[in-house]
Amino acid sequence: MSGFATFAFVILFIATIVFLVAWLLSKITHKPNFSTGKRTGIIAVAAIVFMIIGVSTMPQSKKQNTQRKEAVAKSSSEASSKKESSSKQSSEKQVNSKSSSKKAIESSSKKLEAINSEIADQVAEGQGFAAGTLDENGNSTDSGTPNAEFAGYLAVDSVTYNQAGGITIQVNDNFSLLDDATKTSEMNKVQNMAVVAVGNHKKLSTQDYSDGLYTAVHYGTQSVGHSKILDSHEYKWKD
Incomplete structure (x- = not known):
């Protein structure tokens, strides 16, 4: 009412x-x-x-x-x-997105670590072949013969693959004894080794293998050269 x-x-x-x-x-x-x-x-x-x-x-x-x-x-x-x-x-x-992002970062980090671990093993093996401390099967030996094909590895201390998709080669005093043409050929051998290592952990196309990786060459903290942007197999060396 x-x-x-x-x-x-x-x-x-x-x-x-x-x-x-x-x-x-x-x-x-x-x-x-x-x-x-x-x-x-x-x-x-x-x-x-x-x-x-x-x-x-x-x-x-x-x-x-x-x-x-x-x-x-x-x-x-x-x-x-x-x-x-x-x-x-x-x-x-938001939680799922953060979780997915975290997993992606962790996966990428582990993959990068695995690639660099393999590269480090390859560098050590190349140095062994060059010095004659490893036989043709990669086994240690005291009576081996130095392999000139791997001589460039004696000028290399380490190789690091980065998130940007390039590599940084740390060289030592032996590098300064090489002329520019030899520097180019030896660094390309190291670069090719790194490409194969990357391909063992990431899917690369035939073109990726052919293009190679952008390569920066350092002597300590000093840059001594780098590959060209349009062609990773050509380098610009600093005097």
Whole structure:
């Protein structure tokens, strides 16, 4: 029931009571008042009608209010649930993304470590062949013959493959004894060895093998040369 209907019902009910009391008093004092009795009866009937309407409407109104409240609560709950679900999914995606990135970095780091480990083994083997401390099968020997094909490795201390896809060759004093043409041919042998090592751990195309790797040559912290950008097998040497 609306506020106005309730108010009207109360007014009519009070008026009916007043007129009923007045009617009873007139009966008791033997002073009937037909006009008053008629009005009282009409108002009483009207009050009863309003009472019936009010009584029948109030449960319905309460039910509607309850339904509206339940609908609002349900809608709010669903919205909150959707927001929570969306937030949870977003958080899960971020966690999965971070986890995937971390795994990718770890995998890349392990692969880089494996490549450099193999390159280090190849450098040590090349030095052994060059010095005659390894036989043709790579076994240690005290009576081996130095292999001139690997002589360039005696000028190399280490070779490092980097994330950018190039290599850095650290050379020693023997490197300065070589002329530019020999430097180029010997560093290309080292570069080719590194390409094969990389290909053992990463998928390379035939063109990748042919193109080779950008090569920087250092003597300590000093750059003594590097391959050209358009051709990794040609070098620019510093005097």
